[in-house]
Amino acid sequence: MAVYTEVTDEDLTKFCQDLGLGEVLSCKGIAEGVENSNFLLVTQQDNYILTLYEKRVNPDDLPFFLGLLEHLETAGLACPKPVRSPKGEVLHTLSGRPAAVVTFLSGMWPRNIHTYHTSELGSAMAQMHVAGEGFELSRPNSLSVNDWRKVLDSCEGRGDSVVSGITQELTAELDYLEAHWPKNLPTGIIHADLFPDNVFFRGEKLSGLIDFYFACNDILAYDLAICLNAWCFEPDGSFNVTKAKKMLRAYGKVRTLSTEEIQALPLLARGAAIRFLLTRLYDWLNTPEGAMVTPHDPRKFLQKLRFHQAVKSPADYGLDPKT
Amino acid sequence: MAVYTEVTDEDLTKFCQDLGLGEVLSCKGIAEGVENSNFLLVTQQDNYILTLYEKRVNPDDLPFFLGLLEHLETAGLACPKPVRSPKGEVLHTLSGRPAAVVTFLSGMWPRNIHTYHTSELGSAMAQMHVAGEGFELSRPNSLSVNDWRKVLDSCEGRGDSVVSGITQELTAELDYLEAHWPKNLPTGIIHADLFPDNVFFRGEKLSGLIDFYFACNDILAYDLAICLNAWCFEPDGSFNVTKAKKMLRAYGKVRTLSTEEIQALPLLARGAAIRFLLTRLYDWLNTPEGAMVTPHDPRKFLQKLRFHQAVKSPADYGLDPKT
Numbered sequence: 001m002a003v004y005t006e007v008t009d010e011d012l013t014k015f016c017q018d019l020g021l022g023e024v025l026s027c028k029g030i031a032e033g034v035e036n037s038n039f040l041l042v043t044q045q046d047n048y049i050l051t052l053y054e055k056r057v058n059p060d061d062l063p064f065f066l067g068l069l070e071h072l073e074t075a076g077l078a079c080p081k082p083v084r085s086p087k088g089e090v091l092h093t094l095s096g097r098p099a100a101v102v103t104f105l106s107g108m109w110p111r112n113i114h115t116y117h118t119s120e121l122g123s124a125m126a127q128m129h130v131a132g133e134g135f136e137l138s139r140p141n142s143l144s145v146n147d148w149r150k151v152l153d154s155c156e157g158r159g160d161s162v163v164s165g166i167t168q169e170l171t172a173e174l175d176y177l178e179a180h181w182p183k184n185l186p187t188g189i190i191h192a193d194l195f196p197d198n199v200f201f202r203g204e205k206l207s208g209l210i211d212f213y214f215a216c217n218d219i220l221a222y223d224l225a226i227c228l229n230a231w232c233f234e235p236d237g238s239f240n241v242t243k244a245k246k247m248l249r250a251y252g253k254v255r256t257l258s259t260e261e262i263q264a265l266p267l268l269a270r271g272a273a274i275r276f277l278l279t280r281l282y283d284w285l286n287t288p289e290g291a292m293v294t295p296h297d298p299r300k301f302l303q304k305l306r307f308h309q310a311v312k313s314p315a316d317y318g319l320d321p322k323t
Numbered sequence: 324m325a326v327y328t329e330v331t332d333e334d335l336t337k338f339c340q341d342l343g344l345g346e347v348l349s350c351k352g353i354a355e356g357v358e359n360s361n362f363l364l365v366t367q368q369d370n371y372i373l374t375l376y377e378k379r380v381n382p383d384d385l386p387f388f389l390g391l392l393e394h395l396e397t398a399g400l401a402c403p404k405p406v407r408s409p410k411g412e413v414l415h416t417l418s419g420r421p422a423a424v425v426t427f428l429s430g431m432w433p434r435n436i437h438t439y440h441t442s443e444l445g446s447a448m449a450q451m452h453v454a455g456e457g458f459e460l461s462r463p464n465s466l467s468v469n470d471w472r473k474v475l476d477s478c479e480g481r482g483d484s485v486v487s488g489i490t491q492e493l494t495a496e497l498d499y500l501e502a503h504w505p506k507n508l509p510t511g512i513i514h515a516d517l518f519p520d521n522v523f524f525r526g527e528k529l530s531g532l533i534d535f536y537f538a539c540n541d542i543l544a545y546d547l548a549i550c551l552n553a554w555c556f557e558p559d560g561s562f563n564v565t566k567a568k569k570m571l572r573a574y575g576k577v578r579t580l581s582t583e584e585i586q587a588l589p590l591l592a593r594g595a596a597i598r599f600l601l602t603r604l605y606d607w608l609n610t611p612e613g614a615m616v617t618p619h620d621p622r623k624f625l626q627k628l629r630f631h632q633a634v635k636s637p638a639d640y641g642l643d644p645k646t
C-alpha cells in the first residue's frame with residue numbers, strides 16, 4: 001500500500017483552489033507504489049493523480065522527474081503531465097510534504113503478457129528515447145554497473161541463506177560485468193523501471209507509461225535489456241523469444257538500433273538481471289516479517305541471469321544477427 | 324490498506340461487459356477499509372466502487388447489506404447504489420470472490436469536525452432510520468449488549484497490560500449495562516459504524532453515507548449514542564456539547580425522539596463507548612507488530628466511557644430535559 005501521509009480535507013480544498021483545479025469531489029489513497037503516497041483526485045475539472053513525496057525520494061531529484069514528464073508529454077508521449085500552478089511551479093507543498101499533481105491516464109496494466117503488449121511496448125520505449133532528446137536536465141543512474149557491488153556487499157553474505165553459493169556466483173558475475181560493460185553505446189533518458197505495472201493498455205493498445213522515478217541518463221539499449229527481463233519470461237521461467245522479437249522489432253522501427261547496440265544486448269540483459277536480482281535480494285533479506293510491503297522473490301531474477309549468461313548471440317532474442 | 328485479491332485486466336474487462344458498464348478505463352485499489360478489497364473503477368459510463376468480499380465477511384450477510392443500500396437509495400438517501408446485472412443480481416463473482424459494484428459518491432470525509440458536520444449528520448441519520456422502515460430483510464446486531472462480555476473474556480485479562488485495573492472496571496460496567504439495557508425503545512435499521520470516515524461532505528453539506536457492513540436491526544437511538552462518541556469529543560478528550568446538541572436537534576427535526584429515547588441516551592452512550600473500547604482493546608492486544616493495519620488506541624474510548632458514566636442527565640448532551 002502507499003498512503004503514508006494523511007491529508008485533511010481543508011488543506012486539500014485550499015491546495016486545489018490554488019492550483020485552479022476546481023472543487024474537490026473525491027480524493028482516495030491508492031494502494032499502488034511503495035515509495036510515495038498516491039491519491040486519485042477527482043475535481044470538478046478532471047481526474048488527477050496527487051503524489052506526496054515521502055522520505056525515500058531525494059527532493060533534489062524532483063525537478064528532474066517532473067520536468068521530464070512535462071518534456072516527454074509535450075513531445076507527444078503518452079505519460080502523466082504535471083499541473084503547473086498559476087506561478088508556473090510544478091512542485092508544490094501539501095501537508096508538509098513536496099507534492100505534485102499529474103493528469104490521470106486511462107488504461108490498466110497487463111497481468112498476462114501477450115505478444116501485442118511487447119510490440120506496443122517496444123514502439124513506446126523508442127518514442128520515449130527519441131522524445132527524451134533535448135531535455136535539459138540530467139540525472140545519473142544510481143543503480144548502474146558501478147553501484148551493484150555495494151548492494152551485494154550490503155547483503156553481507158546472507159544471500160546464501162536464500163540460494164546456497166549465490167554470493168560467490170554474483171561476485172564472479174560482477175567481476176565480468178564490470179570488466180566488459182560497454183562504454184561507447186548511445187545514451188539518453190531511460191525509464192529504467194518499465195515493468196508491466198508501469199505500462200497501461202486499453203484493449204491491445206498502449207495508453208501510457210507511468211512511474212518515472214527511476215528515470216535517468218544511461219545507455220538507451222539498457223532499457224530494452226530491462227524489458228527483456230521484465231516482459232519476455234513466462235511465469236514458469238522460460239524465455240518467450242516471440243515476445244522479445246516483437247519488442248525489439250517494434251523498437252527498431254521507431255529508433256534504429258546500431259550493430260553495437262544489438263551485439264551488446266546479451267551483456268546488458270545480464271546487467272539488468274543482476275540489478276533487479278540484487279535489490280530484490282537485499283529487500284528480501286531486510287524486510288521484517290508481516291511488513292506492509294511483500295518483497296519480490298529474488299530467485300526469479302537468478303534464473304533470468306543464468307538464461308542470459310547462456311545466450312550465444314542476439315539471435316537468441318529473435319534478432320536476425322545480420323541486421 | 325485494503326487490496327487482498329488481485330484482479331486481472333482480462334477478468335475485469337469481461338466482468339464489466341457482463342454488467343453493461345462499458346469499457347474499463349481504470350481500476351485502482353483503494354487504501355481504505357480493512358475488511359474487503361476495494362477498487363475505484365472508472366468505465367466509459369461512470370465511476371464506481373468495486374468491492375471484493377474477503378474472508379472476514381459472512382457471505383450470508385451480503386444480500387442484506389446490498390439489498391439495504393438499494394432500499395435506502397431508492398428511498399432517497401445519499402448512499403452507494405448497487406449495480407444490478409442484466410439478470411437482476413446485485414451479488415456477482417470476480418476472481419473467485421463474491422463481488423459488488425456500487426455507484427461512486429463524491430465528497431470527502433471530514434478530518435476536523437465542525438458543528439455543521441454534526442448537524443448534517445443528525446439529519447442524515449434520522450433520514451436513514453426513517454428510510455429503513457419497510458426493508459424486508461433483517462440482521463441482528465452481532466456486537467450488542469449481550470456480546471460484549473465475550474469480547475472482554477477473549478482478552479483474557481491482558482487488557483490490564485494496557486490500563487491497570489481495566490478488566491475489573493469493564494466487568495463492573497458490563498454487569499450494570501446488562502442489568503439496565505433498555506428493552507422497549509423503538510428499533511429499526513441502524514448503521515452502527517457512523518464514524519467520520521463513513522460520512523462524506525462537499526463543503527459544509529453532507530453528500531453521502533458509506534460502509535454499511537455493520538448495519539443491523541437494533542435500537543435506533545443507539546446509532547445516536549455511537550455518534551455522540553464518534554463525533555462529539557475533541558482530540559484532547561473533552562466533550563463538545565455544541566456538536567452533540569446540533570446533532571440531536573437536527574435528528575429530532577426529521578424523526579421525533581421520544582422521552583424514553585432521550586432519557587436512555589446516557590446509558591446507550593456508555594454501551595456504545597464500551598462496544599468500541601472492547602473491540603479496539605482486543606485488536607490492540609492481538610495485532611502483530613508491523614502488521615498492515617495499525618490498531619486504534621483503545622484508551623480514548625475508556626475516557627469517553629468514563630465521561631458518559633458521569634453524565635447526570637440528557638441535558639449534559641445539550642438536550643432540554645423537558646422535551
